[in-house]
Amino acid sequence: MLVFILKRIIGAIPLLFLISIIAFLLVNFMPGNPVDMMIDTTITGAELEKRKEQLGLNDPLPVQYVSWLKEVVGGNLGYSMSKGAPVTELIKERVPATMLLMGLSLILSLMIAIPIGVLSATKQYSIWDYILTFFTLAGVSIPTFFLGLSFIYIFAVKLGMFPTGMMGTPGVEPSIMDTAKHLILPMSVLGLHGAAVYTRYMRSSMLEIIKQDYIRTARSKGSKERKVIFVHALRNGLIPIVTLIGLSVPTLFSGAVITEQVFSWPGVGKLMVDSVFSRDYPVLMALILITAFLVVLGNLLADILYSFVDPKVKLR
Numbered sequence: 001m002l003v004f005i006l007k008r009i010i011g012a013i014p015l016l017f018l019i020s021i022i023a024f025l026l027v028n029f030m031p032g033n034p035v036d037m038m039i040d041t042t043i044t045g046a047e048l049e050k051r052k053e054q055l056g057l058n059d060p061l062p063v064q065y066v067s068w069l070k071e072v073v074g075g076n077l078g079y080s081m082s083k084g085a086p087v088t089e090l091i092k093e094r095v096p097a098t099m100l101l102m103g104l105s106l107i108l109s110l111m112i113a114i115p116i117g118v119l120s121a122t123k124q125y126s127i128w129d130y131i132l133t134f135f136t137l138a139g140v141s142i143p144t145f146f147l148g149l150s151f152i153y154i155f156a157v158k159l160g161m162f163p164t165g166m167m168g169t170p171g172v173e174p175s176i177m178d179t180a181k182h183l184i185l186p187m188s189v190l191g192l193h194g195a196a197v198y199t200r201y202m203r204s205s206m207l208e209i210i211k212q213d214y215i216r217t218a219r220s221k222g223s224k225e226r227k228v229i230f231v232h233a234l235r236n237g238l239i240p241i242v243t244l245i246g247l248s249v250p251t252l253f254s255g256a257v258i259t260e261q262v263f264s265w266p267g268v269g270k271l272m273v274d275s276v277f278s279r280d281y282p283v284l285m286a287l288i289l290i291t292a293f294l295v296v297l298g299n300l301l302a303d304i305l306y307s308f309v310d311p312k313v314k315l316r
Contacts, residue, residue, distance in 0.1 A: 001304070001307075004303075005300065005304075008296075008300050008303075009300075012293075012296040015292075015296065016289070016292055016293060016296070019288070019289070019292045020069070020072075020285070020288075020289055020292075021065070023284075023285060023288040023289070023292075024061075024064075024065050024068065024285060025061070027281055027284050027285060027288075028061055028064070028281065030276075030279060032279050033052070033057055033279050033281075034055065034057075034081035034082055034278065034279045034280060034281065035048050035051045035052050035055070035057065055081060068282075068285065072286075072289070076088075077091075077282065077286040078282035078285075078286070079282060080275075080280055080282060080283050081278075081279075081280050081281060081282060081283075082275070082278040082279075082280045082283075083280070087282050087283050087286045088286075090271065090283060091268065091271070091283075091286065091287070091290070094266060094267050094268045094270070094271045095253065095267075095268060097167055097265060097266050097267040098252070098253065098254070098260070098265075098267030098268045098269065099252055099253070100183070101183065101186055101187060101190070101256075101260070101265060101267060102190070102251055102252045102256070103252060104183065104187050104191075105186075105187050105190035105191045105194060105256075106191075106194065106245070106248060106252075108187060108188075108190075108191030108194075108195070109190075109191050109192075109193075109194030109195040109197075109198055110195075110198060110241070110245075112191065112192070112195035112198075112199070113194070113195045113196075113197075113198030113199040113202055113241070114198075114202055114238070114241070116132055116136075116195070116199050116202075117198070117199045117200075117201070117202025117203045117205075117206060117237075118202065118206055118229060118230075118234065118237070119132065120132040120133065120136075120199070120203045121202075121203045121206035121207045121210065121237075122206070122210070122225075122229060124207065132199070133203075135196075136196045136199045136200055136203075137196075138196070139192055139193055139195065139196025139197075139199075140193075140196045140197060140200070142193075143258075144189055144190070144193050144256065144258050144259050144262075145258045145259075145262055147189050147192070147193065148185070148186070148189045148258075148259055148262040148263060149262060151185050151188065151189055152164050152165070152185065152262070152263075155185060156185065162181055162182075162184055162185050163181060163182050163185075164263075165182070165185075165186075165262070165263040165264035165265065166182055166263070166264045166265070166266070167179060167182050167183075167265060167266050168182060169182075185263060186256075186259050186260070186262075186263040186265055189259055189262075189263075190256050190259055197244075198241055198244065201240045201241060201244060202237065202238075202240070202241060204240075205236075205237045205238075205239065205240045205241075206233060206234075206237040209233045209236050209237045210229070210233050214232065215228060215232060215233055218232050235309070236309075238309065239306065239309050242302075242305045242306065242309050243302045243305065243306050244302075245302075245305070246298055246299070246301040246302030246303075246304075246305050246306075247298050247299065247302050248298065249294055249295075249297060249298035249301055250291050250294040250295045250297075250298050252294075253268060253290060253291065253294050254268055254269060254272070254287065254290075254291045254294070256269055257269035257270075257272055257273060260273075261273050268287065271283065271287070272284070272287050275287070
């Protein structure tokens, strides 16, 4: 397994290098630049040009890329052009909020998806199956921003049960209860959407598993249906879900960009959107590169987890 991991890591280096080049070009081809985004009528044209020179924005793109790459290889992600703070510190500040939101959303998704997927598969073509399939398709089809805005309108504006957004009440001492109140709506949106996706995989997997010969054998030996499903079938039925969990590693860092923006959740996803609007190149490049690395890591983790839950799979 160690050889397999080393091969994958070495193979990822040229891929990450290529991604960094493409991302750098796309970021720099966006209209405007950080200096142009500065809204200050007192700054003269000469001062703006001087500022661009200081930031290296007048250098040719290859020169800018090489300078950025040298810093990154040296462990320095640079300074935010809009906030004037180290990029590393900005990301560190946002990661806990994103991991809290995405981690709890993932747990909620699995708690909903696994039992519903099993029920839908064991009751195939029943009224329950049709109802659950309808809600699953609806959950996958409805955009998260629409669901988020709907939740805000119903539960925050109309019913006043929860705050409209942010991670805490302004002017109030941070507390677990206050954070939990702000967390419920965005967590519910992401949890329900994720549950819809996982339920489809769980149902398909269980339908395939319960038709296998060893399941028929277990039933012919007189085993109770509950034992057949939850002892013999469920373990293999969870294999696709385990793989998906591994692939969800990048989202634990990057978060749900749209949902964080809708709920003003101070996570990495919102930082990314803010950086796009302010044309903050160093922050954008750092987030893209870290997310790309986590995608590679997530795929590797998914393969390793798959080999553990399915002994027939050999890593080479």
